[in-house]
Amino acid sequence: MHNVSHGLNDIASILSNPILNTDSYKASHYLQYPPEASAMFSYIESRGGRYGRTLFFGLQMLIKEYLCRPITPAMIDQAKAFFTAHGEPFNEAGWRYIVEQFGGYLPVRIRAVPEGSVVPTHNVLVTVECDDPQVFWLASYLETMLLRVWYPITVATQSWHLRQTIRAALEQSSDDLTQLPFKLHDFGARGVSSAESAAIGGAAHLVSFMGSDTVLGVVAANHYYNETMAAFSVPAAEHSTITSWGRERETDAFRNMLAQFGKPGAIVSVVSDSYDLFAALDVWGTELKQAVLDSGGMLVIRPDSGDPQTIVLQTLRALDASFGSTLNGKGRRVLDNVRVIQGDGVNPESIAAILAAMDEAGFAADNIVFGMGGALLQQINRDTQRFAMKCSAIRLGDDWHDVLKDPVTDAGKRSMKGRLTLLRHRHTGEYRTTTLPLEWDERTAESDWDDALVTVFDSGKLLIDVSLTDIRHRAHAHEG
Structure with a gap:
């Protein structure tokens, strides 16, 4: 030029x-x-x-x-x-x-x-x-x-309305509203048009929530809005850190996640659909169950394919069968030692549908965290x-x-x-x-x-x- x-x-x-x-x-x-x-x-x-x-x-x-x-x-x-x-x-x-x-x-x-x-x-x-x-x-x-x-306002507006949706689900099914700020995690950094969009949109999401993997959004919120640390994250597996072990060693990859990050009070997120989600859920609930319990931490299972509403319920039922659950004051089941994070196909409509299906099935909203990417930061104009x-x-x-x-x-x-x-x-x-x-x-x-x-x-x-x-x-x- x-x-x-x-x-x-x-x-x-x-x-x-x-x-x-x-x-x-x-x-x-x-x-x-x-x-x-x-x-x-x-x-x-x-x-x-x-x-x-x-x-x-x-x-x-x-x-x-x-x-x-x-x-x-x-x-x-x-x-x-x-x-x-x-x-x-x-x-x-x-x-x-x-x-x-x-x-x-x-x-x-x-x-x-x-x-x-x-x-x-x-x-x-x-x-x-x-x-x-x-x-x-x-x-x-x-x-x-x-x-x-318009961009930060629209991101902040959508997040605020989603907060109301999730809050209503917690009020209906949970004894603990303090978890609300961590129920919708920003997965949007790679799906936006630029680093500046990640910073601006990521910061806007943090008006309503305190969980984010969009580093630039957290940095922007800290810098422009006088915060020490505006949001938090946890160690989490991606497919490459699991599949690099090979299919035959997937259980070893899971065990390594617990060994590296499973500590009392800690949260560790493990994507579990690299090959066969249901086989992985069986491994978590049998061969690895004691390691999960001994770690003292909270295991968060991430399914990442299939119809979100169907997969979430299937995952919750499998984990309930293996790890058990406790009835809370609202008469809903809260899983013991495990949770689910859904980060695939997440948008305002699917969040509402998943929460409604969970409640109908008797599961408290405590059991799930949502990760939202393109729909959070990019699918708006x-x-x-x-x-x-x-x-x-x-x-x-x-x-x-x-x-x-x-x-x-x-x-x-x-x-x-x-x-x-x-x-x-x-x-x-x-x-x-x-x-x-x-x-x-x-x-x-x-x-x-x-x-x-x-x-x-x-x-x-x-x-x-x-x-x-x-x-x-x-x-x-x-x-x-």
């Missing part, structure tokens, strides 16, 4: 240049607004989708990574070279103005609902405003980067929750004017208008979107409503730096 200038040789610097973190056509938009435009206001919302409520998460990651470092003259030179060769105009004067007047920090104000909030769809979640007449267009230029918050960022107000001269789109061909794409904010009822927790400014008489007449949006970023400064601990507390404060 021919580089148009020396400044485009370094792909790392290109990917970290906020001027280039946009769509091509954004470069030309500064020439398209009314000439008297002096300020702009945009917002982000979920316009509906698979879930009726969204769990807001991930904006802090984007802000810390992309907006807390200043634009530099070198970035401007690099962007100018690119857009000129690319066929787009470039607002060099506007970007030079940002460097000269603001030290390179973008003069935009971002307000958002606190991360961890669970908000019904069709409400404003984020607003972006720029009131500097020289660079008002920044409020829209940042759309490409900021709207990617921006339309899962129909995310959009739109301009809703523009200041022409000294006066603000409403802006909206209302396509006759799709009423679902109708956007909101005005300078928006989100109100929350302090007693019921109900949300509603309204317009600014909030008049004093409205606040007086409806004193139970508070402004739910807070300013999280202003002109290069992150104003709210929340911890994952606080986000988790907010997300789960009213569940159950």
Whole structure:
């Protein structure tokens, strides 16, 4: 590929240049607004989708990574070279103005609902405003980067709803709700599009759960959300560590797992379907049973093929026959010394079906942990929750004017208008979107409503730096 200038040789610097973190056509938009435009206001919302409520998460990651470092003259030179060769105009004067007047920090104000909030769809979640007449267009230029918050929100939303599904199963069949945070383990790292997706999506899952094998997701949660260790894992076998022993020595491979990791209080996960799951279950329950008991640990069997609902029940019944079970306070059976982890074919539908089948068969939800991969981090898109960022107000001269789109061909794409904010009822927790400014008489007449949006970023400064601990507390404060 021919580089148009020396400044485009370094792909790392290109990917970290906020001027280039946009769509091509954004470069030309500064020439398209009314000439008297002096300020702009945009917002982000979920316009509906698979879930009726969204769990807001991930904006802090984007802000810390992309907006807390200043634009530099070198970035401007690099962007100018690119857009000129690319066929787009470039607002060099506007970007030079940002460097000269603001030290390179973008003069935009971002307000958002606190991360961890669970908000019904069709409400404003984020607003972006720029009131500097020289660079008002920044409020829209940042759309490409900021709207990617759809991804962590959607992952966090799906995980939160799955937490409610699993919680309900535990409440019905278990005496122990403390295991809930470890019931859905992230297996998604290899199934996503990039390392960045693994980090962002993996962190989003951890709002609702504390088990993950997606290392980059845990690292991101620790780094961006001020945690020492956001999630945990256990030693686990993969097929290669079993099949490398050969079929005739599979029992030796199993025995080695117990010898290496089977300690009092420990958990060891062993994939057991490399050849014949049912033969393996028989070995675990006969030849290796005493070794399992003597280890003092918890053996977790992983079947990894076949119809998930059928295989889980067959595995549970086989383990019950060999290791036994105890009836809990809900009249359900809890296996002794062994558990099952299902990581194949796991999605929202199969989780609900497996839990229902287990309950009908008399097994407590204690007996299973789910591992979720592609369905957790990859089988979603921006339309899962129909995310959009739109301009809703523009200041022409000294006066603000409403802006909206209302396509006759799709009423679902109708956007909101005005300078928006989100109100929350302090007693019921109900949300509603309204317009600014909030008049004093409205606040007086409806004193139970508070402004739910807070300013999280202003002109290069992150104003709210929340911890994952606080986000988790907010997300789960009213569940159950």
